[in-house]
Amino acid sequence: MDIGVHASTMGIGADIAMPVGNFVRVRTGFTYMPQFEMKSNFRVEMNNSVGADRERRMKDLMRNFTGQSMQDNVDMLMTPTWTNFKFLVDVRPFRQNKHWSVTAGFYAGPSRIGKANPNPNRREYV
Numbered sequence: 001m002d003i004g005v006h007a008s009t010m011g012i013g014a015d016i017a018m019p020v021g022n023f024v025r026v027r028t029g030f031t032y033m034p035q036f037e038m039k040s041n042f043r044v045e046m047n048n049s050v051g052a053d054r055e056r057r058m059k060d061l062m063r064n065f066t067g068q069s070m071q072d073n074v075d076m077l078m079t080p081t082w083t084n085f086k087f088l089v090d091v092r093p094f095r096q097n098k099h100w101s102v103t104a105g106f107y108a109g110p111s112r113i114g115k116a117n118p119n120p121n122r123r124e125y126v
Contacts, residue, residue, distance in 0.1 A: 006031075010084070025090040025101075033080045040116075042074045076116045084109040 002017040013031035020026050063069045088105030092098060 011082070013084075022095070023092050025092070027086070027088040027090065027105075029086050031084045031086075033082050035079060035081070038078045040076050040078045042076060044070075044072055044074055074118070076118060078114055078116050080114045082109055082113040 002015075004015045004017075006013055006015065011031045011033035013029055015027060015029035017025055017027040059070045084107050086105065086107045088103050090101040090103050092101045094100055
């Protein structure tokens with residue numbers, strides 16, 4: 001049986017691998033991404049069917065109505081929230097070569113991998 005820990009761009013985690021016969025190995029593991037915030041900036045674009053003139057008029061209307069101008073970019077705080085579980089089966093078809101294998105299995109995790117929140121330091125309307 002092999003037990004391992006890892007740290008990578010996918011997060012930190014632990015794995016267990018166990019041979020099942022001479023040519024098959026089963027692996028399972030769990031990966032967790034620590035919580036941190038990362039600043040990001042996204043461009044705001046209108047639908048192409050709106051047209052530049054109509055977009056300008058919409059921005060003017062918003063400025064006249066609220067006293068604030070619409071920005072072309074949005075500042076966001078990104079927070080990763082993913083965890084993954086994996087179950088893999090390695091088949092080693094060549095007896096003399098233990099480094100070559102064919103792997104099948106699955107990874108399971110949430111469909112949402114992060115959160116994006118408006119940057120509280122920015123006060124403009126978007």
